[in-house]
Amino acid sequence: MKEIKRYSLICSLLIMFACGPANTVNKEKLDEQMDKWHQDVATFQLDAYFDFMHSSFIFLGTDPSERWTKEAFYTFAKPYFDKKSTWDFKVNWRNWYFSKDGKIAWFEESLDTWMEECRGSGVLIYEDSKWQIAHYNLAVLIENDKIKDFISLRKK
Secondary structure (H helix, E strand, C coil): HHHHHHHHHHHHHHHHHHHHHHHHCCHHHHHHHHHHHHHHHHHHCCHHHHHHHEEEEEECCCCCCCCEHHHHHHHHHHHHHHCCCCCCCCCEEEEEEECCCCCEEEEEEEECCCCEEEEEEEEEEEEEEEEEEEEEEEECCCCCCHHHHHHHHCCC
16 A cells, blocks of 8 residues: 555656646746747847747847847848848857746857947747747846946947
């Protein structure tokens, strides 16, 4: 009888772990999805790029005026996709963090871009059995000892 109870407990735990929210948290799969998102823009895959974005998506760009909703970002980006003149960001590294229920993931990443090294950060939501990016922030890096010169440059 003890063997049956132990077997039942083990089976229950396996089912719980296989079917529960923890199954949605797979860093390798999320890395693949984020890498594909960056690749989609570099290879002019407009629909794939925007399909990965949640309906509430916000993109914060490097320019102070760049706070885009998904719709506004689409309007901005579409001409670049049409001209096949988009951007190509390569990931140097990425770190992931997850909510306890496994349905929210956030990350930070270092990117090799035409602007030199940049940093991206974002939030993904697991909803309707899929991950989608809800927020992305792209930042240009500047060393602290160069910030005063940078401030002067921005004031010109």
